[in-house]
Amino acid sequence: MIETRDLTRSFGAKRVLAGVDLAVAPGESLCVIGQSGTGKSVLLKSILGLVPPDGGQVLWQGQPLDAARLPQFLTRFGMLFQGGALFDSLNVWQNVAFRLRQRMPDREARAIALDKLARVGLPPETADLMPAELSGGMAKRVGLARAIADDPAVIFFDEPTTGLDPIRARAIDALIRSIVTETGATAITITHDMRSVALIGDRVALLQNGRIAHIGPVAEMDSEPALAAFMGRATLVHR
Amino acid sequence: MVLTVLRSLGRPALAMLRGIGAVALFAARGLTRLRPFPGRALAQQIIQIGWLSLPVVGLTALFTGAALALQIHSGGARFQASDVVPAIVAIGMVRELGPVLGGLMVAARVASSIAAEIGTMRVTEQIDALVTLSTDPLRWLVTPRLWAAILSLPILVAVGDIIGIMGGWLVGTTSLGFTSARYIADSWAYLEGWDVLSGLIKGAVFGLVVALSGCWFGMRCARGAAGVGRATTSAVVAAAVGILAANFVLTGLFFR
C-alpha cells in the first residue's frame, strides 16, 4: 500500500503539487494522466524523496516512508524515468543488470538482462551497445528493462510508451499489464495515451492544478465528465 | 541605521559560513564513503585525472622551468649572482611553481570535466536513477574522484618538478653557459627534503580542491544545458581561486 496525504511542492512561486491524496493498493495498477507540465513526474519523485515535498506525508505499508525506511523500500522497487536515465558510462546490459550485479556474478546477471531485453522487444545484439548508440525509443525500452530487471514489488513507469510506434506501444502496455498480473506488483504509470490507460490500469487518476481532480476505475472512465473533458483536450494536443 | 548596516553585512557573512559548512560536510561525506571500496572506479579516475593530465602538466613545467632559468639569469646578473640559476629554479619549481601551475592546469582540465559529467548525470536524471537502484551517488561518483585527485596530484607535481628542473637545465646548458654536471650538482646541492615534500602535500590539497569543486558544482547543477555550462564554469573558477588561496595558506604554514 502506497499512500500520499496532502502532498505539496512548489518551485519558487509556482505551486506544482497543491495537496495530492492518493492510495494505491498492493497489486493494483494505477494510471496517472494529466496535461504536460502539471507535475506528474514531480509527483513520482516526491513520493521517493528525490524532489523533497514541502508538506504532506508519504506512507508505505501504513508507516511514513522516511529516510530510515526508504532504503528498505528501494530494494523492492523499480522505476522507469521519463527520459530513460541510462548510465552513459555503462553499456546496455550493464545498465539493465545494474542492481543484479551487486549480488550475483556478471554471467548470471547478463543472462537475466538479456531475458528482460527480449521482453521489451530488444534483440541480444543491443546488449553490448552504449546508451549513446540507441534511439530514443530503444533507450526508453532499456530503461524499462532495467526497471523490471529485479522483479520489483513496486514499480513506477513515467511515460513508458511515449516515443514508441503504435505496435511497440501496445506490446509494452501488454508487458506492463502482464507483469502486474503475474508478479502481483503494484504499479503507478504516467501516460498521455488513453489506450495505454485502458490496457494497463485498474484505476485512473487525473492530476489537474496540483490535485487529483478525479480517480476511479478504468472500466468507468468513458462515462466520467472530468476525464472526457481532459481527453477532448488531449486529442487536440496530440493532433 | 547601525542595525541595517550590521544586518546587510551579517546576512552575506552567515550565508558564506553556511556555504563553507555545506561544502565541508560534502567533502567529509565524499571522502569517507569507502565501503565497499570503489577500487575499479578509483583506478578509472586515476587514469582520467592523473595519467591523462601528464602531457599538459609536463609541458607547463618544461616551459616554466625554462623561462624561470632565463629570468633568474638576467635578474641575477644585476647582483653578479647568475650562478644561483640552478638552485633557484629547483627551489622555485619544487616549492611553488610545480604545485601551483600543475594544480591550475589540472583545475582547467579536470574540474571542468568532472562538473560537466556529473552535471549531465544530474540533468538527465541518472543521479536520481542511482538512488532508486539503491546506490549512493556520493560513493559511486564523488568518493572515487576525490581520492583519485588526492592521490594523483602529488605524482603529477613530482613529475612536473623533474621536468621543470630539466627545462631549466636545457636552457642553462644550451644558452647560459652552465656545464651539465655543474647544473645538476647545483640543483641538488641546495634542495632540501622539506622543499620537495611541502610541494607534494600542496599537490594533494590542490587535488582535493579541484575534484571537490567539480563534484560540488556538478551535483548541484541546475536543469538544462545552460545549467551544465554554468556548473562547469563555476567549478573551474572555484578550483583556480581555491588553489591560489590554499597555496597562500599552506605556504604561510610551511615556511614562516
Ligand SMILES: Nc1ncnc2c1ncn2[C@@H]1O[C@H](COP(=O)(O)OP(=O)(O)OP(=O)(O)O)[C@@H](O)[C@H]1O
Ligand atoms: N527541478 C525543478 N525546478 C524547477 N521547476 C521544476 C523542477 N521540476 C519540475 N519543475 C516544474 O514543475 C512542473 C511540473 O513538471 P513535471 O515534470 O512534473 O511535469 P509532467 O506533468 O511530468 O509533464 P510531462 O507530461 O510533460 O512530462 C513544470 O512546470 C516544471 O517546470
Ligand SMILES: [Mg+2]
Ligand atoms: Mg513528466
